[in-house]
Amino acid sequence: MNQREPGASKDELHQVQLTVNGEPRQGTVEARRTLADFLREELALTGTHLGCEHGVCGACTVLVDGEPARSCLMLAVQSRGCEVLTIEGLAPEGELSPLQQAMWDNHSFQCGFCTPGFLMQITALLEESPNPTESEVREALSGNICRCTGYESIVKGVMAAIGSSGSEAAG
């Protein structure tokens, strides 16, 4: 088989430059490297969790150019020039965003493995529509799977964050 076609081989390395949580980052990757593995292993941002690794569970959700994306279904090379937001970028080190605080207050997680994906998905929803109804929240979260907490307390935490956002904006 012709392995020398248009000057590219399978183990060729690619330069990736992107913005992660507001900072310019770069790395050198094989094409097959997923964005999730790039974030975790090259950039040491291990807050992005990998559950199923084939786009079913939603745990690895991050924001790419402001929109939610499953980082296991995206190659690092596809993210060249993109702005990526991970859970590490939601609040300064040691602090919680209002959404994180509301979910903390409402016991919206148990083991916490799926939580980063839920947080990023809801962050995307709230940026698009700051006052979603409970059914819109449930619709937005339909692609995120939690196997221990159950969804009621997650929805409750999100709704609490939405309820408090008015005073947040005023303050």
Place this chain on the structure above:
Amino acid sequence: MKPPAFAYRAPESLEEALTLLAELGDDAKVLAGGQSLIPLLSLRLARPAFLVDLARIPGLASIHELDGWLVVGAMVREGHAERSSLIHRLAPLLSAALPFIGHPAIRSRGTVGGSLAHADPAAELPAVALAMDAQLVAASAARGQRTLPAGNFFRGFFETALEPDEILTEIRLSPVPPGTGVCFQEVARRHGDFAMVGVATTVRLEDGEIAEARLALTGVSPQPIRAREAEMAMVGAVPSDNTFEAAAETATTRLSPPSDLHGSSEYRRHVARVLVRRALQEAARSAGFPPAEVSAGRWAAR
């Protein structure tokens, strides 16, 4: 659960992409949004030697009107299409179907052209393209551009009329005429899953009669199908429950959908029949039948 190794290029022009495909032939796969291809790689169900990423090619992600067509670029993301007022106005059936695809994080990456070219037998957009008689524009380095009607595009289980050196570049849709109602319905095991059965339909009314009805089903055969016999039988009829029940019977009686752990063939046929009836009723209602004050009670009682 990691993709196997492959070579990768992200050409910055369509010509460059077509040249690559012409040289690579069957060794290459086109990468659009990746929401189906990357899972296939991770599960090692596909092992292409080469991926050609279309995301850097300008002009493939535009939604615009041209010569009476609504043109949707193949690389338009499903989430973008879902929010497009132009699509909402000119191709409401497409707008109706998009929210059924996966989940928000899938639709923000997945593309309209990718879904059509992938041709999953249970996907939503192939049925929409078929029901709308979409024209699919494909390009290759050797033969230039050609236009394929949706009716000739879907050839079987994950199979289309696209040649290995071809790229689907845009989808042309005829804007719906006035008086047309649309409906997309599906039943899936879980919200966001591929459809067990999905139905895309449009109903156009004139003077209280059905002037034209279109009906396409997904999930019931290796490729989406048009129920033309049922469509023809509705023309000239009054949009009544009897008309739609008869159409649902005609459209589904000879189906032999697949049986699997999600549902038996018989169950799928039953679901198809119920969905076709409901979708036709809903489409007729959105086309303005029955006039609200006259028959609201009858419909409300259902």
